[in-house]
Every structure is written in structure tokens, then in C-alpha cells.
Amino acid sequence: MSPLSAARAALRVYAAGAAVLVAQLLRRCLGGFAEPVFCQQPDRVAIVTGGTDGIGYATAKYLARLGMHVIIAGNNDAKAQEVIRKIREETLNSKGQALSLPFALF
Template sequence: MEINTKRAEIMQVCLVTGGNSGVGLMTAIGLARLGNHVFIACRSANKAAKAIDYIRQTTGNENVEFLPLDLASLDSVRKCVKLFNSYNLPLNILVNNAGIFNNRGTTKEGFELIWGTNYLGHFLLTYLLLENLQKAAPSRIIMLASDLALSPSGIDWNLLVKRTPLNFLKLYAVSKLCLLLLTRELSQRLNNSQVTVNAIHPGFVQSNITIWHRLSKYLGLGISSEAGAYSTLFCATSLDYQILVENF
């Protein structure tokens, strides 16, 4: 994957949630290939170690590191930010990529699991890192959206503090809708700053988020994780995306 950008020659500090697999891994590889310092934030230290080794071998970039992050725990989000701050580095690019689809339950704090992971965890992470991003401006925030975000006609707030219902698809759609609303709100609040906030939908990707996504490559459906990361990388690095652009 080749990304042509004038920013490629300048090292950026990047944080990619879910950077250990799928689109997140391909995004981390693309950012590392451009010479950036990349942090991948995810739950599993073992999976992160394997991903980091792969990224380093693939790109020749040793500046790839792991941040423990469980988006279903607000305490874990706070610890992740505290650990990142201990590096005393700027933050130029935040990619809110991680997500779950059909998991059921509640978060550590009692919120519905899908919404709490996909939206609430990313909301807190972004909020706590916002000062870092402002100090490092020009900087960028990228939200991984979905076309399912267009399906809800409203938000049933009562469902967000209960265990995942049988119709989990509704909660996934609401979580992605909330990310779009967050994108819009942040873009308005940061309108006079050099922090841009964009949302992109990568399309149907042959990822591991569901069994159907995992099987899709054998059925000739969807696009590869590498192709799915292209829009994220373009949004993260191209000069064309220094203003709000929502693709969904």
C-alpha cells in the first residue's frame, strides 16, 4: 500500500486502538512505514507483542510500542492515557479503530458492552488525550464509522445501562451513530484549532470482527484489511484531510 503525502517525511506520534489485528494492524503498518512512532493500544499483551514484531519486520521501523487498553473499562482507559503521558511525547494522530460487534454483557462500570466499548471507551480516551493533541497541533482524530450508523431513528438511553439485548445489531448501530455525533461535536468545538476530526467507513472488510467477516475472503466478498486501512491512512496523512470530512 502506497500513501503519497507531504507529511511522510515528518515523524508523527500515532496511537491506534485495536492496532494488533485487522484494519488496525494494517493502519499501524502504514503509519510505521512512513517513519512514524506508533503505539498500538489493545487488551492482549501477547497479541500486541506478535503484532509489534510483525510491524517492525515489515517496515524496518523499531518505534512501535504497546499500550494496554480495555475499552470496556474506563479505569483501563485512564491508565492507558497515564502510561502514554509518561513517555512525554506529543500526540499527532489518534485513530479510534477498535470495536466489537456481537459481544454481550456489560462493561466494568455497568454500561451495555457494545456501546460502552465502541463509543464510551473511545469518548473518554479522546477526551483525556485532547490536550495532548492540541499541544501537538496540527494533529488529527479519526473515528472508524459504519454505514449502520445511519439506521437508528433515535437512541433508547435505557438500553445503554443494561446487559446487551438479543438485538445486538441495534446497539452496534447506535454505538457507531454516537461516534459520528462525537465527530460532529468535536469538529465544532475545535473549529478554530489545528486539530481536525474526521469519520470514515472502510467498507465491508475481511476482518475477524464476526464469523461472516472471517469467511468473506473465502466467498470472494468484501475487501482485504490492507485495502480497508487505505481510507484511514489517507485521512491520517493527506493534506487534503486537514478539514472535516465525513465518509459514511
């Protein structure tokens, strides 16, 4: 295979990947993306690290809505306690607690 035909093949692969990516983004933006539905999990425990902000917070809140006992592990105890209080109010799930980890293990 000549270098020119190899470059054309690679370009076609990248173009196909870009087309799929754009199609997926448009589908999600236009409402074609359905959030997965999970059954209630009342007897389960979830430990969420980084649960005081961003994706971790959204995950902890969603798991609490499923009825799980959510433990937010973090290094800022005051913030974790505030987030647990907020999640309890929003989800009406009283099973939640903060776990303070004052140092990082790495």
C-alpha cells in the first residue's frame, strides 16, 4: 500500500468517527438520549468519593433517590455534612452520612 493510499484510508476512518460523534451529540442535544432507569435499592450501601461537588454530588443524590444508604467520603467534613443534609431534604432519604478522610493515600 502506498503512503498516499494509507493516508486516504486513515482519513476515511477519522471522518467516519467524526460523523458518528456529531450524530451522537446531535441526538443527545435534540432529546433522543434517555436516562437509564434503575429499580429501587433500599438494602444497598454506596460510598461516593468526591460527592460534595459535580458528578460525585449528582451520583450521590441519584443513589439516594434509589433508596440507598449513601456515604460521602471526603476531606472536608463540614462540606460533606452540608451536602448530606441537602440530599436528605431533596430526596427524602434519611439514610446518608459523611465520612471524613483527613489525608489522601497516594
